[in-house]
Amino acid sequence: MGVEMIKILLIAPYTGMTQVVKQLDIPKDFQLDIKVANLEESISLARKAEDEGYDLIISRGGTASLVEKNVSIPVIHIDITGYDMLRVFTLIRGAQNTVAFIGFENICRGARTLNDILDYDVKMFTIHKRDEVRLLLNKLKNENYEIVIGDVVTVEEAQKIGLRGFLITSGKEAIFDAFDEARRTYHMFQKVSYKTDQYQQILQSLPTDIIVINQQEKVLFNNLSPNKERIVKKLLYDKELGKNIHQALSLNEKQWAHISSENEDFELQIFPVTSRETKLAGIHLCSYKRKDESAAFRMITKKIHQPILGGSTYAQSIKNKIYAFANTTDNLFISGEFGTGKMTIAQSIHFQKFESNHPLFILNCEIIDSDDLKTLKDRWVSVQKGTAIFEHVESLSPTNQKLLIELFHQIPESLQLIFLANEQASSLIEKKHIFVSLIEKIDPIFIHTQPLRNRKEDLREFISYYLSEFHTRFGNETLGIRSDALEILMRLDWPGNLVELKKKIRELSLRAVGYYIENKDVKEILHEDALKEQNKPLENKGFYIPPGLTLEEMEQRIIQKVLEEEKENQTRTAKRLGMNRTTLWRKLNDK
């Protein structure tokens, strides 16, 4: 592995320093560049160095202090050493003139000691601020001082008013000391930046949306997606939020804010962040909802636990399919009657695959519009993987189908699409309910769910599952079903499948007096259902007669509906309609 090079810019406040540096053996791990600059020039030079990726800057005295305020990389000061002072004191040895030494306290201290040891008569003048220099020099001139020892600024000013300036130059020892210091600082800085990077990463990957701002409400940090960032930055102009931030900081307490703008609703928590120097506020974006977001679009990020029940061959094959599809990225088309578990299977595949790590979008095709599809697209931009379930695909309008095809061209392939429909895709295509091109675009694998009547051996397991759910949710005490009661349920057709079963078991568990659902409970409930069914007005069975029909046309519709319900059985249909079979036959053939 090569040596890690430390890139350094040395800003020399006087030309001579470059000569000294050039004579030195530059450490092998240094990439050192030297530039001479006065105070003003040093600032832009240092900023440029930072932009160019220099790790450190080395400079001396006032230049170093000024540079330090203008860059965020470390600045190493070349200290004035005893040798440097000895050198300048040696230079003025024998001078008959009155000599003044001007410097900040830390320099003067050493110089004073040296002066005493050498028994010189140099007068020490301590300054506290740089702008004291000019005034002091004028005073010294009036007091007949001729020689002034000091740093670059002092010497330049002295020369301007006709005094002789002796610059305290830096010798190689001071420069070497600075090199050592530079290396130490570099390695320390590396460690600190590694830690800072780690913290940045941690904050960045927090699963919650966080923004940190200072008292001026300038954003210092956020881990939001670009989309949300834009929205939240706009939000910071909100006066209400401003008040909440102020309160959080002044009371040092968490504040909740509910901000409602024209298009969006936000739930925010503002918390004070204790920092050594400044007060900061953290904002946790708890929930964000676009007001135009309709019930047609849902985003689920929390895992739904739904065991796949049943011991039948069919149930087993579904479990295997869930396992298999959770390991592929294939799109799916799940068809089956109402309430046969299409959604449950689709969700199980998603959660088996992603747990809660990636979102699940659910779109109800009965009510979606172009805005919902746009919401899906927008949301999709901020996530990498996930699943989109489209339910009731049979209800998709041709316009929405075209929009979907367009959308699927833009949506990344890492989004798995699952279509749910009440009929097989081939039959929907045949009836022209969905476009072949839509199915071709998603190119799915097909799954067909079985109605409950084809898997009655699973009934008992479903019943005990539902009973335990009611026990947990509602405190029902029913624990099981008697075998003869179950037998009756096994004989039913269950057109409403699991939804119907669940509803019936709920009713039965409320009716049961003891711990078991009895045969009589089932009989009673079935009897009541039959009565209800007989008395139900036709429109309540989902039957609708459009306005503008003639009496005859209305009659035809009613006959057709009842015939359909009685599975084309004319005897039963005639009975329900209160007419004899011949009349019914005539009416059917008259149309």
Ligand SMILES: Nc1ncnc2c1ncn2[C@@H]1O[C@H](COP(=O)(O)OP(=O)(O)OP(=O)(O)O)[C@@H](O)[C@H]1O
């Ligand atoms: N394998 C299963 N194990 C346990 N419960 C199930 C199972 N499948 C479905 N259910 C339950 O049956 C009910 C109907 O399931 P689901 O909504 O998945 O059916 P669906 O076919 O998508 O219905 P729809 O056609 O109305 O959209 C839900 O209460 C669900 O929790």
